[in-house]
Amino acid sequence: MTMSTTPLTPEIVSQDGNAMVLSMGPQHPSTHGVLQLLLEIDSENVVKAEPEIGYLHTGIEKTAEGLFWTQAQTVIERMDYLAPSSNALCYALGVEKLLGITDQIPERAQTIRVLHMEMTRIASHLVWLGTHGIDLGAISVFFYCFDLRENILDLQEATGGARMHPNYVRVGGLNGDLPDGVLAQLDALIEKFPGRMRELRGLLQANPIFQDRTIDVGVLSPEDALGWNVTGPSLRASGIAYDVRKAFPYCGYETYEFDVPTRTEGDAYARFLVRLDEMEQAMRIVEQARRRLDRPGPVMIDDPKVAAPPKETIALSMEALIHHFKLMSEGFRVPPGDVYQAIESPRGELGFYIVSNGENRPYRVRTRPPSMYNLQALKGIAPGNLIADLVVMIGSLDPVFGEVDR
């Protein structure tokens, strides 16, 4: 991958035969964002594909260095905009590790975090499935997917206050407990989900056109997948059952029962099946988390260094007021050190390498965005295929450019 500061224009590579350079993107309906691909093509066949990134470079890592530890989470959440909460959680877990308060997070907060993560995973895969369907000409899939996603967004809106970037997960716990009525909404979603999944599978899984377009397209061998550092569903479709939730559990994932779906074919169809299976496994975790939510409890750590005092005490106690003021105007300080924290985001291993020098702002927040590493693999699998198949390959790798360029 290359990243220059100005948009690239294709150059003529050769005057013989049908060889030419074709620029695909950055405005293209099936590049899933602002990806530009410089393709060397020989008639319809791709000879070389060079992804050109940086069209959405937002400077999030640099901006985070100028913000308080809690404020930085706001910009970090806008990296992977299909699964905003997973960015926030990963960052919060990292900061908690630096603060040494990982064990003190209340159990209910952990459960709600897991619940949110898995719902985000389903919502993210739904967007992927809907857009992947559109790329291949199956428009109706999109409507089924977005209808179900809408239910999940309603839940997010109810808990965090925003549809897409709720900033609900905080360092030390959560922004607040689940409001009334959310559990009933959640139960309705759990009820609706299996039927909707059957419909989604019915639309695509045995569809001969879909199979023709995806089977044996973009085959990623296990060795190549490891070589390109691919993670997430794309890796598991190549037969390697690596899942951060199982390998390095966080938020109590080791106490939930779920399988890690894998396939061995490594083609676009296998990646499709793995993601569909993953959505069902995610729902299994949601159901287990739902059962644990009947027990009430605190959702924020009881540590005045990190957590603000309860709202009702602020008007009554001078100490609480001062404490609140200090925390909001100065933030908290984090002991010097560095930490790497990874979680399984819908796209793979999302990691944050966070460095603190003891200030109330992060010294450095380095991201390991799964999409970026997954996208690299495109360079390896694209040559020798048709341009039409390239669309399938980009879709099946599920890149999110907010995260690639960040």
Next chain:
Amino acid sequence: MAVSPGGFMLARLDDVARWAQSSSVWPLTMGLACCAIEMMSVTSAEYDIARLGSEVFRSSPRQADLMIVSGRVAQKMGPVVKRLYDQMADPKWVISMGACASSGGIFDNYAIIQGIDTIIPVDVYVPGCPPTPDGLLYAVNLIQQQIREGGRGGILARS
């Protein structure tokens, strides 16, 4: 419009043209960031932008009437957005969707253009991070209103 005794509809040609034009504002398929996902949501069954006649997202700027700048515009993407706008045929309209496109939003830094109105004229700004799909629907409504009232949107803004 009035119905004459013979069963004819009488209207000024201008009104008919504006009515037709305002009911077929076709947006350009240009997703940039988070807002693009909400832009996709407006085409879904829940919000159904087809009610306004704007569900036909065109991938070619030549066939589009409306540019929805959905998300943060990086310095590198700026020239591309400008070029796409120039390639669109007149009359054309621009919606600046979300805080980042309107003003840079929370990304007040070296990488993001602080408001796309510094590079192209904007007709409607939609606040929010990201705005709700309802917000975007309202913005399309405002564009339709502008057309029906005889405004020329982007062209007026440029002169």
